[in-house]
Amino acid sequence: MKTTPPLSQQQQDTLYAQAHEAVGAFQFDESVVAVFPDMIQRSVPGYQTILTGIGELTKAHAQPNSNLYDLGCSLGAATLTMRRNVEGKACHIIAIDNSEAMIERAKTYLHAYHSDIPVDLQCADMTQVAINNASVVVINFTLQFIDPDQREQLLSDIYQGLKPGGVLIVSEKIHFEDTQLQETIEHMHLQFKRSNGYSELEISQKRSSLENVLISDTEQTHLDRFKKVGFESAGIWFQAYNFASFIAIK
Ligand code: GEK
DSSP, rough: OOOOOOOSSSSOOOOOOSSSSSSOOOOOHHHHHHHHHHHHHHTTTTTHHHHHHHHHHHHOOTTOEEEEEEETTTHHHHHHHHHHHHSSOOOOOEEEEHHHHHHHHHHHHHTOOOOOOOOOEEEOOOGGOOSSSEEEEEEEEEGGOHHHHHHHHHHHHHHEEEEOOOOOOOOOOBOOOSSHHHHHHHHHHHHHHHHHOOOOOHHHHHHHHTTTTOOOOOHHHHHHHHHHHTOEEEEEEEETTTTEEEEOHH
8 A cells, every 4th residue: 555654754855966958947746745845854944943933832822712824834844733732722724835736745644643623724825815813824934935016915914814912923035135144144055955965956956946936035024024014023033044934923
């Protein structure tokens, strides 16, 4: 019988190991889904620590009988950590991704573990989803893939759908206006990828594929947007090189 290996024991990411004649725009398709856990762990410094933190923040801020959202859930790593930390609070988790391949695989992972917390997995565009009665909303490394012109409206809709005291957690790759700082910290990230076994060819082909697909903001742009849509408090609770996770509290 064919079984899906656990999230921690997935296939190695070799998608860009061979030279491609033309590198197409990055897509979250079947080939990415198969190597996704390995890809994100080897590319995003602090990813595991952020997941642990999302669990802790969920434990601290989830309100009884409320909804928790994981927007851009991929294989459901954040959903799993949220679910483990809200047992007994009668919460409902809504996990959204617009890649059918991701949602199909996420179902397998979520069903592999028992929980009394219902999870509603939906294949949808997160900008089109109604947020209501929410106490925790997580966007873990996905706002950066949303059209920059739509980001403020999305955050405003989330703010409106949050209960007082509710929290939004947004993790992102960020960039720096200061050129020296940008170069220095970007170099740290490249070294991180090299030390995780990615070759120069893999790094450069992946970078080309993400051009115009992953559009990062600065820390200040994030903070200004949180404030503009109404959040009272917002700041970074974790950062590793040019990868940061923000919390915004209603
Ligand atoms: C994790 N949060 O492991 N609507 C819904 N989903 C989208 C949209 C959209 N408009 N655009 C992109 N996605 C996860 C990791 S990965 C981050 C998130 C990365 C989805 C896309 O299909 C993919 O699954 C996810 O956002 C981004 O904690 O690959 O760097």
